[in-house]
Amino acid sequence: MRSDQVFALIDCNAFYASCERVFRPDLAKTPIVVLSNNDGCVIARSYDAKPFVKMGEPYFQVKERLRRHGVVAFSSNYALYGDMSERVMSLIESRVPATEVYSIDECFADLTGIPGSLTQFGHDIRSKVLRCTGIPVGVGIARTKTLAKLANHMAKRLLAETGGVIDICDPFKRDWVLRNTKVKEVWGIGRRMTAHLEGMGIYRAMDLAKADPQMLRQKFSVVVEKTARELAGTPCLELDEAAPAKQEICCSRMFGMRLAELTPIKQAVATYAGRAAEKLRAQGSLCKRMRVSIRTGMFNPNELHHAQGALVELPYPTNDTLLLTRAATAAVERVFQAGYRYSKAEVLLLDLRQPGEFTDDLFAVSQPVECERLMATLDEINGRYGRGSLRAGSVPRIPDWGMRREMMSQSYTTRVDQLWRVSAH
Template sequence: MNPQPVYALIDCNSFYASCERVFRPDLLRTPIVVLSNNDGCIIARSAEAKQWVKMGQPYYQVKDLLRRHGVVAFSSNYALYGDMSQRVMAVIEGMVPALEVYSIDEAFADLTGVPGDLDYLGRCIRERVLKHTGIPVGVGIAGTKTLAKLANHAAKRWAVHSGGVVDLRIASQCEWVLKKCDVSEVWGIGKRLTAHLQGMGIRSAWDLSRADPGLLRKTFSVVVEKTARELGGTPCLQLQDIDPPRQEICCSRMFGKRLTELAPIKEAVATYVMRASEKLRSQRSLASKMRVSIRTGMFNPDEAKYANGVVVQLPYPTDDVRLLTRMALEAVGRIYRQGFRYSKAEVLLLELCQRGQFTGDLFAPSQTVQAERVMGVIDGVNARWGRGTLRSAAVPAAAEWAMRRELMSAGFTTQMAGLWRVNR
């Protein structure tokens, strides 16, 4: 007889803020917020900062308020957050049979058939992750992924009593949590669905777990039906061992300031091509087409508006940043028009395929072995010494058009210059 499925959801607490605190222990009890691109709005808050600011608020509107209450703001340091995420996941992966990384700060673990006290295992995971990375996590354990997600929510909501670990395989404890949690707190139930469900008298997670699955499917979708069944203890979602390769890869950024000349726009496009090609090679894919687009700001009534893009057919499926950059720069030159103040550029790699999964014309050109070796050297050097150590000549070391990140912390784990120095 097969054992009953058991899942754990391990989620980092206030992940972006926690990453900043690892290297700023003086901020352990200080409220922290992290800002979006160009220091635009609040995208992450520590628990202490939630009373002062809401998610999504523009930073310029609350800057003075935050300063008065001692809230420290950081520009988003995505390289640091990504590296810390990999460290956290590596620690967890060494403690569980299988792991599905769900997002940058959370992962599902399959604990089916694991002997012993799983509550104790959850506490060991918390302790080891904190010791090895400095990142606090919460652990939710249950017989389905949706319940594990809710258990994790309960572990954080009632952290004083739970110690950061909640196991909902105990029927009485599961019922108590389901009744205490609003339906809006269930994984996958957004604001619009919440309003519809409340109109049907479904106000708590417990109500949803007891609703008629057939009616839910007919009224909403099979996704809502599966959610209700999972809350009732019936597993409908399996652990995904490997994420499928993405079918499109996009790199798009707002400029730090409006651009009017072609040269800096070309620099930006070359930079985005570099980043997109890194993502392409990381999943061992090749691109057959590429779309390059630029646009002005669309919301200022006093500015002339213009947006245009062009799809480029590549000569053969490739991941060679040199070829991609050359063709992207030719493309942006065709769509650029003088007299406009440009705010954004985008590079989109299309018609992706894996090596060995396409059959080309016998006499058509193809990417050379030498090109693949060059790309391997570039990726190897950048992985060891930091992104941008080796880059295309069209990519500047520092650019005036780069997005504003005036409050960004150092690259403590991603750049040699950001390493801690210990004075004797």
């Protein structure tokens, strides 16, 4: 790896809440929280909402408190967040030599060889993204990915002083950040590891950077060793431009209500199988095995508890929505038992391979070419007119058992009938 390499970590600030504010400018100074599936608990907060609610708190417990403090709650709108993420990442990719999308709201960028002030370059990216998408971002710049993560964290912590951008390629600035960062805030250091390190007298990122790498490797793992070396300025982690294909694909949801009959459960499983098949095709994979499971709520002492799954061997490696849907709903019929009130279903695609990687015998059945053409057409139409425009006949458009999302904003960027309307008055 080149010694002059420079990384940037570009992270959207309070991403879910920021997406909601883009199309609700009236909430620019209003605290916002976003809720999990079925409006269960708080999974995202704007900065001004943090004093009033903790991450993960159940909404029904904090609902009145949020109302008293003027905090506005939104149901999760993943279609909006996913589309806004793609817009942000596309803008960043157009400005830098290479990127690695790390999550829905952050990416690493390669700034090696970019002339001029990297701090100014970071501000240019920040203003470009804000102007074109309305999403504020923080930019951390450093010689390693781990240091770039720390720089980004500090840029947000000292937003008023830094303007959301910090470059710590200079050793003096790097050491200042290391001295002022707790070891628990280092990328990849979890709660358990923090306890072990603090027991050894390693309380700050600087302490970890100065620790003996070989000792860390012997006592913990090569991952901790690489983290320490990266903090000391030695690059150990490359920029992964293409994410590896997933080895498993899962689609599971809580129902919006308890279901005691087989028909709506089969509808839900058909829906999840179709979504899993979309993900499968998106990464160019085929599936040979699938597990389908359903369960009741497991924490209510007044309800009967039941959980069961079935493993399905498919006739050939496939990404066919119709075949996967038929197999999944047939599996549900085998595991469903009357008398229980089910709360969740899951479809898990297993044994995933790229085409040509399955080594069956010469006479084994393979997926028909006509099926591949049909699935390509289905994806093209759904991509143009919105997910679910074409779907299996057993999948309802608006199911009664669907997730509760009573406070969901409109799909401003992915549905024509919900486009943002601007009045002339």
